[in-house]
Amino acid sequence: MFKKCFSVILVMSLLVTLFVGCGSKEKEEKVEKTDSDKASVSDNTNNEKSNLEKSKEIDVFSIIGSDGQPLILPTEKKEVPDRPEDPKALAEEDAGHWWDIEYAGWTTKKENLPKSPADGAIGKKVVLLKAGDHPYWTAYVNGFTQIAEAYDIEVKILNGNWNMDLQSQQVDQAINEKPDAVIFAPVDATACAPLMRKINQAGIPIIASNTIPAEAAMKYCTAWTGPDDWGQFRMLAKYFADEMGKEGGYAIVRHMPGSSPYFARTFAPITELVDYAPDMKLLAMDTANLEAEATMQLVSDWITKYGDELKGLILAGDGFSMTGTEEALKNAGREDIVVVAAGNSKTGMDAVKNGVCSGITYQSAEGDGAIALFTAVRYFNGEEMDPVAYLPRHIITADDVDNYMPAQW
């Protein structure tokens, strides 16, 4: 009897909820309709133009990030050499082998890109699909949010939690939100292609961010913004060679296998040093999954194996990899080894300050987030844009590390 009563009450309450929900949806739709009516009226009353003008007048270049640097940094272009006929046929030590990854996006033939409304960014709605949780991404969102506030952009953030299946579901959720643009930081550079196609077919513009998607995905992106890993590491490799006197053996502690930095932060220095410092010898390269204790073991083993032959280390990360390396060098009494790394976390900057590390790359996490949304703003404003916009390259050394303190993460 109780079960029956409970079932009836449950069904009744669900029905009531359903009717109430539909009623409120009707109301919402009406409100939306009224808004759109208003918008269409505004077409004729120059309100849209004023939005565009107001949007263009907003000065975001004066916003300063938590590290004391401008939040919006001047983006960089780079010269794109001709693509080799068959890059994969070349040796891995040949820069041409990596052409498709290094210059991804520059020559992509775009498909079905939505046309800019050119009506300004103020009051627009944007969904950010971020890859997952990490202190870098916390800082990224900080930068993103500051730009959103400057333009009064409504933001919805969905966290992919490093899970492609979850991100796939979130793409549907993002499309249902009917945003004016989606900022997409993919969990997987290749598997994101059908997801981007889906968003594209819904008529929503995509700004890809941080991780460079594969060519198949890039064709649906209005633009891509993020760090120029290859460019940064070519610059870092030259600095590293100079610090080493262009001779001696070195090893590379790699990034997480499969990620784009796993290739960029290994083969940019290798291919660069082959030309710039041919007397330098690559002794070993391996990943320690960016874990401190695993890096400590790996570097300790290398020191034991190669002894004095090992003169330098390139680290794909300046966080836990740096901590593990620092411990291994200290335990072995080998503080003479030249260390450079991808930055710029607090751990990395402390290591530069303490003299453990000679130089780290400058990669503003807040700037990464800010430039992604700012690119969407430029799209809303109807500006012409390059398909790829890199964050500026710089090597932080003991001479200027204080300028980048406090660390963003």
Added chain:
Amino acid sequence: MSAKDNTVLVKSRFNDVDDKNGISKLFDKAGVYVIALLLIILGIIVSPTKFLTPDNMLNILRAVGMLGITACGLSFVIYSSQMADMSVPSAMAFSGIITVQFLHFGLVPALILGIMFGMLIGLVNGIVVGYFRANAILWTLAMQFGMEGIMRYVWSGNQLYPDLEPGTSGAAFVNIFRMKVGPVPLLIIVMIVLYIIANFVMKKTKFGNQLKLVGSAYDVAKCTGINVRRTVLYAFLISSFTASVAGIFITSMNKLGVFYLGEGYDFKSVTAIVIGGMALSGGRGNIWGVLGGVLVMGLLNNILTFIGIPTAVQNVFVGLVFIAVVALHTYKLRKVGKDYA
């Protein structure tokens, strides 16, 4: 089943297998240390001058120090027949974050609080698994996800940095990992002390005997009047205690607390324990075997790096050793009429 049959059944669960031939006999006597010895010989062959040096041996021990500590406590859970404690990483991260958070109270109170909060996870696990008989793997996995979410939410996914100014509690805290007694790091000493205590608890105390009975034959243990629920609870408390200690070391090493510190220590610990000869079905194996399993993992990684085999492939080797040990164990059990490891 007659009383005699029953006695035989129980006896066979207590006594490790009676297969005393060839390799099995050797493994019964020396266990995982045979594998360790073979690896040492391989290391000497691979690098005659550099492998067997005090520095390299110290490197291996230092590298597996934290794994040794987590495996030590987790082995109590496995010994009690609860398969695994997948919440070890969250206990490590949580104890580290709490310690950094409360360093302004002073180093010792912060360390105590860190360990206590870490053990709270073990307490909840122990109650749910021990008293409500939830599946240990499923529940501790849920706990792991839940705790990770809580840590992310409360600290907004940020890293917590201690104040490193000289003379502060923060400076003393990050020094814990770097402290040495003579040439030996504190981490290794703590690990060895924990194993000595764990061996004493497992072999010489009433709790140890009860744990063995609970792990070997839960229902029999219950019939004899042992408080089986409380015994399982204690096993999870011990696991979370050692995870918290390891969490303090890993946080001290990294000089920061964050929710993902300790990731992977659950499966690595289980691997070391199984390689060390402790049966996942509970009640069999010993703590020195677990230490041997930990050392084998350290030796394997060291030698394979010497050979130049990449880390990804090294994991394949660890997996192969894991499979080989489980297969051997299963084979031995099947010979005496049991079909689980």
